[in-house]
Amino acid sequence: MFARFSMLAVVALLASGCSNTSPVLGSKNISYGDTKAVETVTNEFGSTDLQMIAESMTRSLAQSGILQGRPVVQVYDVKNKTSEYIDTREITTSIKTQLMKTGTARFASDNTDMQSQVDQLKLQNQSGLYKKSTVSKTGNMVAAKYRLEGSISSIVKRSSDYKDVFYKFSLQLVDVESGLAEWMDEKEIRKTTER
Amino acid sequence: MRHFILGALALVLLAGCATPPPPEPGSAASKIVVMGKFKGIAVGAIRVARENGFLTAKVQLSNITSSNQTMYYRFAWLGADGFPVGDEETWKVLSLYANQATFLPAIANLPQAADFRLEVKTP
Numbered sequence: 001m002f003a004r005f006s007m008l009a010v011v012a013l014l015a016s017g018c019s020n021t022s023p024v025l026g027s028k029n030i031s032y033g034d035t036k037a038v039e040t041v042t043n044e045f046g047s048t049d050l051q052m053i054a055e056s057m058t059r060s061l062a063q064s065g066i067l068q069g070r071p072v073v074q075v076y077d078v079k080n081k082t083s084e085y086i087d088t089r090e091i092t093t094s095i096k097t098q099l100m101k102t103g104t105a106r107f108a109s110d111n112t113d114m115q116s117q118v119d120q121l122k123l124q125n126q127s128g129l130y131k132k133s134t135v136s137k138t139g140n141m142v143a144a145k146y147r148l149e150g151s152i153s154s155i156v157k158r159s160s161d162y163k164d165v166f167y168k169f170s171l172q173l174v175d176v177e178s179g180l181a182e183w184m185d186e187k188e189i190r191k192t193t194e195r
Numbered sequence: 196m197r198h199f200i201l202g203a204l205a206l207v208l209l210a211g212c213a214t215p216p217p218p219e220p221g222s223a224a225s226k227i228v229v230m231g232k233f234k235g236i237a238v239g240a241i242r243v244a245r246e247n248g249f250l251t252a253k254v255q256l257s258n259i260t261s262s263n264q265t266m267y268y269r270f271a272w273l274g275a276d277g278f279p280v281g282d283e284e285t286w287k288v289l290s291l292y293a294n295q296a297t298f299l300p301a302i303a304n305l306p307q308a309a310d311f312r313l314e315v316k317t318p
Contacts, residue, residue, distance in 0.1 A: 034286075036269070036283050036284065036285040036286055037286055038267060038285075038286045038287070038288055048285060048286075048287075051285035052285060052287060055284060055285060055304075059249070059302035059303070059304065060302065062249060062302075063246060063247050063248075063249040063251065063302045064247065065246075065247035098304070101281060101304075101305065102304070102305055102306065103306070
């Protein structure tokens, strides 16, 4: 009896010793990294470039003093004039998000959101499905005072030893009524790879 | 024996002096956080101002070596309570030529920022 009990105790002890107390499940080759780290895996447009551009542009615009009284801004897509595929919408989304957090501007539905906005208004007003008192009325959308538009271009040079990529990101805030550019800034990035 | 004791005492006193005093609150040194290694670059004057509601800073950096240096940096913006405001900044790279001195400009992420720390690191 004692021997059987001892055996069971030893098995239980071994089993508890083997149990995984780590909150990690899976391969040790996969790890989570710092999303804010400087990424130099290749010299193509990367996460650090996107974050640096968004940070630099947002702060320059927010601190410029032009956005007095939280004006309504319409964001246009950034024109990609580089030879690479760059999801420029992510740049504008980051700029928009960061500006929104500063509380200095409000944003009108941009070209991609507009269809959803119109569809929702039509659905609420024309379908007859909704209680009248809760329906959002048409004709009350707020028009943008400014439009924010930009472009990204690159100059790529290669030799047998080097590859040099120079990115230039430009952003401007234009007064819709007057057509005047009220604010403008640029961010330049140089990335060189030595073979 | 007396000489030995005096020598030991002097050593103990010197060792005590060798520990740098902690930076005074509000001083330029108190705003710099060295992440691991930071060699060959000296941090000089810091200018802080509030412009259009946002805290702005300019930090003087000098390469004190005769070779080009690279450093990594980011600003951490703090509220009046000393706690971080907004999201963390991305790390950035700065290249300094031999003996070059430059000013690092920065604008706070949010109007609520009242202070900052500059996190620095050399490769």
